[in-house]
Amino acid sequence: MDATKLSLVFKNNAKQHSISGLLSPPPQPNQKNIAPRRRRYRRCRSAPILANFVPPDKNGGGSLPRFKSKYAKFHPSFKQVTILLAVYLGLGTLCFYLVRHQIKGKKTHGLLDAVYFCVVTMTTVGYGDLVPNSVPTKLLACAFVFTGMALCGLILIKAADYLVEKQEVHLVKALHMHQKIGPTDIRNEIEANRVKYKLLMILVLLLLLILVGTIFIARVEKMGFVDGFYCVCSSITTLGYGDKSFSTEAGRVFAVFWIPTSTICVAQLFLYLAELYTESRQRSLVKWVLTRRMTPEDFEAADLDDDGVISADEFIIYKLKEMGKISQEDISHIMDEFEKLDVDQSGTLSASEIMRAQASQTES
Amino acid sequence: MDATKLSLVFKNNAKQHSISGLLSPPPQPNQKNIAPRRRRYRRCRSAPILANFVPPDKNGGGSLPRFKSKYAKFHPSFKQVTILLAVYLGLGTLCFYLVRHQIKGKKTHGLLDAVYFCVVTMTTVGYGDLVPNSVPTKLLACAFVFTGMALCGLILIKAADYLVEKQEVHLVKALHMHQKIGPTDIRNEIEANRVKYKLLMILVLLLLLILVGTIFIARVEKMGFVDGFYCVCSSITTLGYGDKSFSTEAGRVFAVFWIPTSTICVAQLFLYLAELYTESRQRSLVKWVLTRRMTPEDFEAADLDDDGVISADEFIIYKLKEMGKISQEDISHIMDEFEKLDVDQSGTLSASEIMRAQASQTES
Numbered sequence: 001m002d003a004t005k006l007s008l009v010f011k012n013n014a015k016q017h018s019i020s021g022l023l024s025p026p027p028q029p030n031q032k033n034i035a036p037r038r039r040r041y042r043r044c045r046s047a048p049i050l051a052n053f054v055p056p057d058k059n060g061g062g063s064l065p066r067f068k069s070k071y072a073k074f075h076p077s078f079k080q081v082t083i084l085l086a087v088y089l090g091l092g093t094l095c096f097y098l099v100r101h102q103i104k105g106k107k108t109h110g111l112l113d114a115v116y117f118c119v120v121t122m123t124t125v126g127y128g129d130l131v132p133n134s135v136p137t138k139l140l141a142c143a144f145v146f147t148g149m150a151l152c153g154l155i156l157i158k159a160a161d162y163l164v165e166k167q168e169v170h171l172v173k174a175l176h177m178h179q180k181i182g183p184t185d186i187r188n189e190i191e192a193n194r195v196k197y198k199l200l201m202i203l204v205l206l207l208l209l210i211l212v213g214t215i216f217i218a219r220v221e222k223m224g225f226v227d228g229f230y231c232v233c234s235s236i237t238t239l240g241y242g243d244k245s246f247s248t249e250a251g252r253v254f255a256v257f258w259i260p261t262s263t264i265c266v267a268q269l270f271l272y273l274a275e276l277y278t279e280s281r282q283r284s285l286v287k288w289v290l291t292r293r294m295t296p297e298d299f300e301a302a303d304l305d306d307d308g309v310i311s312a313d314e315f316i317i318y319k320l321k322e323m324g325k326i327s328q329e330d331i332s333h334i335m336d337e338f339e340k341l342d343v344d345q346s347g348t349l350s351a352s353e354i355m356r357a358q359a360s361q362t363e364s
Numbered sequence: 365m366d367a368t369k370l371s372l373v374f375k376n377n378a379k380q381h382s383i384s385g386l387l388s389p390p391p392q393p394n395q396k397n398i399a400p401r402r403r404r405y406r407r408c409r410s411a412p413i414l415a416n417f418v419p420p421d422k423n424g425g426g427s428l429p430r431f432k433s434k435y436a437k438f439h440p441s442f443k444q445v446t447i448l449l450a451v452y453l454g455l456g457t458l459c460f461y462l463v464r465h466q467i468k469g470k471k472t473h474g475l476l477d478a479v480y481f482c483v484v485t486m487t488t489v490g491y492g493d494l495v496p497n498s499v500p501t502k503l504l505a506c507a508f509v510f511t512g513m514a515l516c517g518l519i520l521i522k523a524a525d526y527l528v529e530k531q532e533v534h535l536v537k538a539l540h541m542h543q544k545i546g547p548t549d550i551r552n553e554i555e556a557n558r559v560k561y562k563l564l565m566i567l568v569l570l571l572l573l574i575l576v577g578t579i580f581i582a583r584v585e586k587m588g589f590v591d592g593f594y595c596v597c598s599s600i601t602t603l604g605y606g607d608k609s610f611s612t613e614a615g616r617v618f619a620v621f622w623i624p625t626s627t628i629c630v631a632q633l634f635l636y637l638a639e640l641y642t643e644s645r646q647r648s649l650v651k652w653v654l655t656r657r658m659t660p661e662d663f664e665a666a667d668l669d670d671d672g673v674i675s676a677d678e679f680i681i682y683k684l685k686e687m688g689k690i691s692q693e694d695i696s697h698i699m700d701e702f703e704k705l706d707v708d709q710s711g712t713l714s715a716s717e718i719m720r721a722q723a724s725q726t727e728s
Binding site: 121124125126127128131132135138139141142145146149150226227229230233234237238239240241242243266270273274286290291293294296299308309310311312313315316317319320323325326330331333334335336337338341347348349350351354358 | 485488489490491492495496499502503505506509510513514517590591593594597598601602603604605606607630634637650654655657658660663672673674675676677679680681683684687689690694695697698699700701702705711712713714715718722
């Protein structure tokens, strides 16, 4: 079915086209018709290529959700993260509730204290206002802090990233309130300054969390504003000296939601700073690679076919390698696939050829 | 001077070579002489290209030091990290020593307590056995925990990475003790399993640190082994409940060195786990991109010159884009540089052409 569709769409592409006019070298130098040959590398085809502009970066920090669809299966989904967190907190609360008599310290309500202790442990804040007081509870706390770290560090950061990206659109709109700006402009603006907007976003969120936290703690826990701020800093950095912590029921309910959100925000802020640094470092590396002088060794290495000249594609592949963006292995893998599809060994792929190769792959 | 050298080395490369035999399309399909055309993409030139195999990844986790030289200026050096850490700790100790009477808790020796408090704050362990007791000290602690986090998170992780890489060679040698293995084999083995070795390395180091910490704390701080282990876990995860902490002079001296090392090891372990996950995800993305069926839209997008067929270089560039390894922007930047060098507009670069272009760039 797929094959039929392909052949219908492309039956006009006769095979004799395989002698590519653009690939043939210019008969004489300085001829005009070579211009398109080089220009084609700049052509930015619309949808299919744009959809592939998702940089699969280390932090999983990617792109707008609409660009993600194609690669969605390689990221843990928001749903998966929520389920994992719910299971962890549910299990943690149950465990610590069952051993609540082996935990000493300032207590309020049994179940609430269990959630609170679980959150304080998971985020590694560890005030010490509630501490395990028997061998099993101590070992249980050890187990929960390690798994909690993994959960906080690896998965919630992705969730925060996801939420931040959703807000970016609103932020860009707000920043360009006086200009007429369409969805495409917004997308381009975000694409160009991805990390900067994410950083700005998280800073605004963090300041809000600090403000709300300070006011709440100062009021509800009846401390001054300085102590409230000190408790906020001690919490969001996961320092948790424990001389100031949440000791009322209302305070602990607030803490259960506020602590994970704010600690993750701080971690995310540092990650974005690192990303911004890496990006600018990467940019200077690219600039350096592009503008540095080519030595005889470079020339020899770039001239893959040993014909004494470097063609545009050789130049592109060499520079991409030098930037560390691609490796020889990448190219080898792609060429393996190319040769599999190139059934008539012509060195080029026509639509009908691909159709045939894919059909035979399905059969076998 | 550079130009003269180039011309001496390459004066045999006459310009008429610019009609690249390999770029010309085969006169007829199924001809034998097109094989080298495709094979050349697999050619792995030795030194200059190998030196570019450094993946500039997010964590700055890179490669063996010997591969780094070329990109060294884009990484903060080990020396810079050490200086920064020394300045931070020196300044912190001085500050907290000066305000030592505004810090309450279990005290030993004035200067030692100041270093200990600084380390416990910087790593966000925050036992709470020493806590600031005045408004200025509280704000000072807030400032130090934020800068300390940045220092620990962003810079020391690089240092740990550097140290781990130095040990990798010994690890590989140890694992292949019964086989004869040369330096090249070791390098290849490390290149292929980089993250796995780093993970193994950090695990061994961490287990050692846990063992030493537990024994030391149990003996010196006179706790049982369970409490010692509990204190170790509470410290290395930066949880720091504070019910068990270092209260003797000897213990605090040990803590000053042991806490930063072990907390960074734990953080590094989680980073490597994330890296391993990202790597395997990236590998499945590459596999998926390579083996998925090409749709008519893909074909149209890949066929940059609209000649109805896809050549090997079009295929490579399209697939690299689809994998997210390169973007249209990357190619545009490289083509800008190519056109600058291609002074005779022949579409290919000869050695003498590069020499002339670079000489004129220096003049202007």
